[in-house]
Amino acid sequence: MLSYVLRRLVLMFPTLIGVTMVVFFVMALSPGGFGAAMLNEMGAQMQGEDARRIRQEFMRRYGLDQPAWVQYGRWVNQISPIGFHMSADMTLSDEERERVQEILTSGDITWRESNLKNAINIVQSIVFYAGKDPENIAGRLRQALDDPLSGLELFALVDAKVDEDLRQRLEGIQSKSLRSARDFFVERFSYEAMGRNRVLFSKPAIKWPDLGKSLNGRPVGEMIRETLPITLLLNLITIPLSYSIAILTGIYSARHRGKLQDIATGTVLLGLWSIPVMWAGVMFIGFFANVEYFYWFPTGGLNSLEAGRMTFLPTLTDSGWESGWLIDRLWHLVLPVICLTYGQFAVLSKLMRSAVLDNLSQDYVRTARAKGVADRDVLWRHVFRNSLLPLITVVASILPAMLVGAVVVEKIFSIQGMGWLGVEAAFQKDREVVMATTLFASILSLGSQILRDVCYAIADPRVSYE
């Protein structure tokens, strides 16, 4: 059993690679690529130097100047716990830093604090990007500071191009004052060198997976950490609910097999299954969260605005009972949970019904009846537990389906869960976030498949994977 699970876990990786590759290349190969769309949007809002700066920043952060497969490789390296260090993440040790500072401050030179820091960072970037010795680089930089114009050659170390415009500007400044030329040089150089990033194949590492940064600069891992619990909360309420309803209706229709009750239940459930979630959601909000009709429920969100000031449980205050945080949260969850639940149990109920019918025709039921066991006991003691088996298999397919259902529900009720995050990211063409949500969704679905097999084996001793 253990070896089976391990094998499945190992087989998960090629599948995950495939999934992310498909999504990644779909984005990378779209007309103009992921970068073009984003940069155009940026360019429309800003002009000149600002736009150029931000463009360069994004180019480097996502490696947009490289071919798509290199970008994908970088992304995989970034999320993989075993991988290579990136040059931008490396730092000099304290002694090396001190040594560099010493070299930079030697001789006839005055430093502003921030500029000295910049200069040290330049050395650090060059050291790891170009793989050089820190003291050597510090020395060359120190020399360059005496004649910034000749120091422009150092730009080649970080693969930065020196255009004629920059050279002329520096020349102009240097002819007036060496000191401002130095400042200008350090500023420009640090801007060129800082974001330079390269995979250091010589430095393998075991590290925390890093999901990257979203377009707005926030770490994606943080965003996922905020949104995933909300989606899981919705699902954890919905799945047991739909299962219990499905089991009851399934048994009900199996007991009345072929009669009007059976046909009616089947039709109603199929009908519920066919109701589009967005329609149900819009109607619920429109009629039950609307001042014009019935204002029974809140229109959206997971908590009221004043939820932060509430006690957890309902409390008795001077002005009467005050609903606490818990009641408030539950009150907000009613409509979304109904939307997520109503369609789910049609399939489950049908499955339960056929399982019960199947079991009722087994020999052991006949034996039990022959023994004189009451009908009710036959159903609930013998048949019921055996009929639950097929329902386990469906958990695996329900979980990913719920995530999809959650996209629409979260949009309608403005709940900020994973689905909402994914849709928003796709709208803003935010590559790292789309990739992260895809990754999590496919891990969820693959994981639940394994879980299903394990549950199946535990529940049914006849099943073995050896």
Added chain:
Amino acid sequence: MSEGTATVSRIPQSFRPKQTYSQRFVRDVLARPGARFGLAWIVVVVFFAVFGPFIANSHPIIMWDAEGNWSMPMFRWLHPVDVLLVLAFFATLILTIGWRRRYSFGQNIAAAGWIVAAAIPPLFHAIVRAEWNQDQYSAVGRGFILCALILVTPVWLTLIVWPMVRMSWSKAFKTGLGVVALALWVTFILMPISPPAVFTEKPYRQQIREDGVTAIFTLIPFGPKDQMADLPQARALPPGWYPKDPDSPNLSKKEKDKIALARERGEPLPPRYQLLEGESYYNRLHLMGTTVANQDMASRMIHACRIALAIGFIATGIAVAIGVVVGGLLGYFSGWVDLLGSRVVEVFASIPTIFLLIAIVAFYGRNIYLMMAIIGMTSWVGYANFVRAEFLRLRKQDFVQAAIACGLPLRSILFRHMLPNGVAPVLVNASFGVAVAILTEATLSFLNLGLVDEPSWGQLLNQAREGGEFYWWIASFPGMAIFLTVFAYNLIGEAMRDSFDPHLKKASQI
């Protein structure tokens, strides 16, 4: 009685199969009220999809002025696709009737031939209209149509006149009827060419109000994209007759208050009460109200049927085609092809479809064909698994082994011998697939990733809550339409699955 039937009648009654398997299958499915209801609804949707432009159109069927000038704008502005759909509809109808009545193959082909022949002039007409889209047909356009007619004549002669000479009287009579119908149809289509085309500068409604023009409209006199620019711009009117009479006693108290307030302040009345010159109260019916962009809901609903049907069938068609080919190859070759291929299938099975769809639409732009292709390309996994399992079973069977031993080419083994035996469960499941595809399109449209200007149910539903307002008619009608269509396909699928699978035969009987 010919000799053939005499031989058959000598076989004892009990040995003769009364029905073929497929006939039995169809009868079984249609015996269920659920499937019958589903089919009826699909027929309604198909009807609206095909005849949409003839039911809801801003162009009048015919209009004339006092000087005797007249034109038929509706026919002039038919799109080639409209014409094609109508003709395809009739061709299918005739073929189906022929099949039910067991007409001979030749007769069916002849019947379809009329339709195809009939398709040519109106298509030319429509294409010429698209090409020389001016007020009057250019000489070139007329020449084109004339050439087309001349070219088509021999086709008609061979397809209709020659078979008629050799037919029995009753058949010749039926065929004659067909020919007359065809001739009528052709004249109908070509008619608007002859009179000079007038009245095009102004919107039709304005001409009727101001120039004393008379027009006969289709049942719903609004096109799907008609934003009624010539009328007072009202946002989202509830169903009813407009413009409303502000002095009518039937208005609700709220409405009366609003009017009183506007009059008190000396402001103009809300658009729904504004009467244009030459217009009378309560003369426009918005059966299902109007949208936020001031378009007629009913018209958009009707024209959206086409997109719903097309998305459902084309997306599912693509999915089934990919699924059958991939699943068939995996199942037939098995071994390492299967092992590798199954990983690919697994990848596509675990991609969260909705995120992929959203990403593709967001990154590549909105396009109905792209949408169909993507929905198809992301939903084939189920079919592939079905076919794979079925082929794994079939390849061991004697008839396949015999086919291989005979040295038949691979495509013959796969598609002529194995596929017909293994494809039935796929087709049954395709019915559910159509439902899912329609839902997916609606979801995408609802998330603002659907079509922009074209009418679609999901896109209409998306407008139901705009600007903090809730318009119940914009939510109810499209939602109901999506629900009924999805429900219909699910009912049909359920009935097909139950009658296909003998174990489930005695199941719920919906």
